[in-house]
Amino acid sequence: MMNWIRERRAGYGLHAVGVDEAPTLRVEQVTKQYAGHTAKAPVQVLAPVDLTLEPGSFTTILGPSGCGKSTLLQIMAGLVAPTDGTISLDGRAVQGPQPELLYLFQQYSLSLFPWRTVLQNVAFGVESRGRRSAETLDECRSLIERVGLKGYEGHYPWQLSGGMQQRVAIARALVARPKILLMDEPFSAVDALTREELQDELLGIWQEYDLTIVFVTHDFEEAIYLSQEIVVLKAHPGAIVEKRAVPIAYPRNQLHTRASEAYLALRHDLHELIFSLKKKPGAGVPVGAP
Amino acid sequence: MSVRSVPRRRVPGGFFLDTKTSGFTLVALLLVLWEVSVRTALVDSISVPAVSTVAERFIELLRDGTLVDEFAQTLRRMFVGYLLAAIIGIGVGLLMGYFDRIHNLLEPVVELIRPLPTPAYIPLVILFLGVGDSMKIFITVIACVWPILLNTYSGVRNVPRIQIDTARTFGLGNAAVLRKVVVPAAAPSVFTGLRISLTLALILSIIAEMVASNNGIGYFILFAQRSFRVTDMYAGIIALGIIGYLLNLLFVRIEGRVLHWNAGSGRKGA
Ligand SMILES: Nc1ncnc2c1ncn2[C@@H]1O[C@H](COP(=O)(O)OP(=O)(O)O)[C@@H](O)[C@H]1O
Ligand SMILES: [Mg+2]
Numbered sequence: 001m002m003n004w005i006r007e008r009r010a011g012y013g014l015h016a017v018g019v020d021e022a023p024t025l026r027v028e029q030v031t032k033q034y035a036g037h038t039a040k041a042p043v044q045v046l047a048p049v050d051l052t053l054e055p056g057s058f059t060t061i062l063g064p065s066g067c068g069k070s071t072l073l074q075i076m077a078g079l080v081a082p083t084d085g086t087i088s089l090d091g092r093a094v095q096g097p098q099p100e101l102l103y104l105f106q107q108y109s110l111s112l113f114p115w116r117t118v119l120q121n122v123a124f125g126v127e128s129r130g131r132r133s134a135e136t137l138d139e140c141r142s143l144i145e146r147v148g149l150k151g152y153e154g155h156y157p158w159q160l161s162g163g164m165q166q167r168v169a170i171a172r173a174l175v176a177r178p179k180i181l182l183m184d185e186p187f188s189a190v191d192a193l194t195r196e197e198l199q200d201e202l203l204g205i206w207q208e209y210d211l212t213i214v215f216v217t218h219d220f221e222e223a224i225y226l227s228q229e230i231v232v233l234k235a236h237p238g239a240i241v242e243k244r245a246v247p248i249a250y251p252r253n254q255l256h257t258r259a260s261e262a263y264l265a266l267r268h269d270l271h272e273l274i275f276s277l278k279k280k281p282g283a284g285v286p287v288g289a290p
Numbered sequence: 291m292s293v294r295s296v297p298r299r300r301v302p303g304g305f306f307l308d309t310k311t312s313g314f315t316l317v318a319l320l321l322v323l324w325e326v327s328v329r330t331a332l333v334d335s336i337s338v339p340a341v342s343t344v345a346e347r348f349i350e351l352l353r354d355g356t357l358v359d360e361f362a363q364t365l366r367r368m369f370v371g372y373l374l375a376a377i378i379g380i381g382v383g384l385l386m387g388y389f390d391r392i393h394n395l396l397e398p399v400v401e402l403i404r405p406l407p408t409p410a411y412i413p414l415v416i417l418f419l420g421v422g423d424s425m426k427i428f429i430t431v432i433a434c435v436w437p438i439l440l441n442t443y444s445g446v447r448n449v450p451r452i453q454i455d456t457a458r459t460f461g462l463g464n465a466a467v468l469r470k471v472v473v474p475a476a477a478p479s480v481f482t483g484l485r486i487s488l489t490l491a492l493i494l495s496i497i498a499e500m501v502a503s504n505n506g507i508g509y510f511i512l513f514a515q516r517s518f519r520v521t522d523m524y525a526g527i528i529a530l531g532i533i534g535y536l537l538n539l540l541f542v543r544i545e546g547r548v549l550h551w552n553a554g555s556g557r558k559g560a
Contacts (some may be wrong), residue, residue: 048299079458079459080461089463097458097459097460097461099461101459102459102460105452105455105456107452109455110450110452111452111453111456113453113471113475114552115474115475115477115549115551115552116551124457124460124470125460127470128457128460128461128462128466128470161442167543176460263448
């Protein structure tokens, strides 16, 4: 259990925290193989992937379940080592978790610490950077308010709904002042209404904090609504099949945006693309499986 | 706060059966049965004195300080042993759970020593440490260390990977992950071990005193029986039962304090 922690830590802290502009995150020729079950050949989860995330961009990675989205995001986050290829920030190759980057787990409710209250969970984001004080606690409180959880500071995670737990996870991430947020299907487990609310709040936060966001989803409507660019992944092995810019201006609106020409046209295209991928031999991964 | 998933079936008897009233009544009934069977000479009153006789003697022994003195000896040794076992068990358990290399190094030794029933060591330990306090403390430590160590170990192993990875994505190093995530996450399991060992500590302290001692409640009970003070023996046994009950009560209180977050999270008894 120890070695991977040490390994991942190697690059941490070498870079000054608090650079104003987000660094450019570049994924170059990244592949991932997992040892197969039994004695079979290793499983290729990711074919070489290349991706550039410009400062302040909102990019969505779209693909069916099991195509390697989480793996790719965790490689970017420095939590999983790639089999090959490099991750770089402003041209500097990095290994392990970086202070500019924060990964939000798909299983957000498991990522909250059950022995900590909402306030204490959020404070984890500053403690870890060694700057917990009365001042930072105020910062935590105002972020809790920012994500709409005022009055819940003393609650434990299990006393909150899924959507509220996700808000705690977001507040905890923001208080650590990352430049790049890697979000793994953050809203797939909440009800439709809460999801729309959270989507709009996220867009607000994205602009307010000047973040680069990489957002993973298997829901192409969510991808169109949120992002500037959509990267479509196929499965077996995971590989980028298409990159599409979203020609819709911000601020977006749940009713108007979703009824606009551009939205509907893109929705049509992506729908066709994804279903054609499903039919291709070798791409027979169940879509929508949890 | 605690919601039963399956409602208790309502039976006729209402309040009486739905609360602990029934349980306490049963205890009272058994005591009355004891008293009556002795008085009616249903059982031999030499080996079984009446409850009232035992209770009288119990109060006498409490008043003249005999019980207090004997328990002071027993509990002092017991707590020293228990505390040492807790420090060693939690420390080694954490290290074995967290560091694969330490696990590989120590696991075979643990698995070899652990299955031996602790009382089997007593003659050996007497050989090295004599019959004094250190022997009894040592025996208590040996017995208590395993449940604490193994529960701590499995607690650490079962810390959700996501919690550790979350800490890592926030940039925490080894020591900080251990302190801020692994220790609190494993705490419920550690407490399970501590609770098992608390019972063991009392048992082993008594056994050690019965084997070789000139004080302590174990010695008192055995010596009373050998010198035909049967009523004293019963009073000692009952006092021991009460102390055991109180110790457990105290433990549950402390556990509830420390793990208050655990009460409603559905992880009880992890
Ligand atoms: N630690 C692992 N060991 C072996 N196979 C894995 C591991 N993690 C993921 N995989 C496999 O990699 C593939 C991609 O998984 P994942 O990245 O979680 O996909 P997604 O997030 O798109 O649903 C899946 O087939 C999964 O079974
Ligand atoms: Mg996933």
